[in-house]
Amino acid sequence: MKHIKLIITSIVLILLAVFTVATLKTEDKPIVVSTFGLATTQMKKDVLNPFTKQTGVATRTQFGDSAPRLVQVEHKKHSGIDVIELSQSNTQTAADKKILKKLDFSKLHNFKYLTSEQQQLARDTNGIPYTVNSIGIIYNPKTCGQLTEWNQLWNHRFRHRIAIPEITTTFGPAVLYLAGEHAGVPVAKDDGHAAFQSLARLKPNVVKTYTQSSDLTNMFKTGEIDAAIVGDFAVSMIQLSNSNLKYQVPMSRTYANYNTVSILKTSQHEKTAYKYLDFRISNAIQTRVASTTSQNSAPVNSSVHLSSTNSRNKTYGKVAQRARIINYSYVNSHLSEWINHWNKLMN
Structure with a gap:
């Protein structure tokens, strides 16, 4: 045993x-x-x-x-x-x-x-x-004065003087959300219709919709733009080429990624x-x-x-x-339609 x-x-x-x-x-x-x-x-x-x-x-x-x-x-x-x-x-x-x-x-x-x-x-x-990361405004204070809020970007004095991210980039949808806020109608309330109308009013001020943050370095250097909506991860790189540029995250809100x-x-x-x-x-x-x-x-x-x-x-x-x-489940379900609308309007 x-x-x-x-x-x-x-x-x-x-x-x-x-x-x-x-x-x-x-x-x-x-x-x-x-x-x-x-x-x-x-x-x-x-x-x-x-x-x-x-x-x-x-x-x-x-x-x-x-x-x-x-x-x-x-x-x-x-x-x-x-x-x-x-x-x-x-x-x-x-x-x-x-x-x-x-x-x-x-x-x-x-x-x-x-x-x-x-x-x-x-x-x-x-x-x-x-x-x-989140977005803010990078700008040249010598030509812009002080920029503190998103709504200022719609001012006529910035005609052909700003750059914004392309809709297909990380913060492209955030720009649409900002436009909806400017219109007073959140994107999710009307699937972005008011936001695109707001973008149409912003369009005369937009000289470029960019896909690479590095594009902004040259545009500021040549004086092509005075301000841009940008993700904070790119700010230090851009400021290396121009230490006079300022970065401001508006007190009202920002959008995170x-x-x-x-x-x-x-x-x-x-x-x-x-x-x-x-x-x-x-x-x-x-x-x-x-x-x-x-x-x-x-x-x-x-x-x-x-x-x-x-x-x-x-x-x-x-x-x-x-x-x-940002609710990306909602964004992703609408993105194809938004890209088409964006291209017709902005490009």
Whole structure:
């Protein structure tokens, strides 16, 4: 009897050992992170390498623009990617097409440090916000005086003197929302009809609808424009070429755009993927990547406190408090129609 019990015990221990080794082999394998192609050196130095150091799990990385990376995982079910970082609009598309894993937020210790609006965005899309940008007005005070509000851009004195983002860019839909606010009719109330009428009144002032923020640098340099609507992520770059330019986020409001991080349904490393999501919104990493010497990314973790230098031109503090979240489920369902209308009107 003792001999049989010993054999059974040995078999159980062997099976447990095999299961443990198999589990470790699965979770210890490198996870594949698909992320943006900007500041890749800082991404490796300040996010990926520290994650490996803390967890012991290596990462492999795919860098590139948000939309092409989304198309890849959408059409290649076994891409090998575990975690994907996308723009808010693309995250909504991924959520609608059900390629993201439904998240258990109780597994994220740092989720509680997001605002209620950010948490709701995560619940709606299964994408955890990890950084945020918003729009403001960059302008030449020598030719514009002081610009403090969006409505000033409709003034006739700016005829052929301003630039705005193209509708297909990150903040293109936000411009339509601003036009709706100027008209006194929110976009969602009439599907943007009043907003386009407002844009028609703005059109004489618009010399260019741009797709690249870098275009603004040359336009200010040559004196082609006096003011532009721009995302805060581009302000420092533009001001490098002209330190006299000022950036103003109107007190009335601004519109936010989040980058989010999600786990793909096809991920084979769910446990490690959750660790990465939580790591991405931790105080230490959010503080590190917010530095001007790193990725200069605005934090979403409410426990992060930035210096005046690192908070400059970011959606942080009082600016973040007046930033409105755009419903990209609504935007994406209307975007094709809006693009056609925009092209007929503005181009």
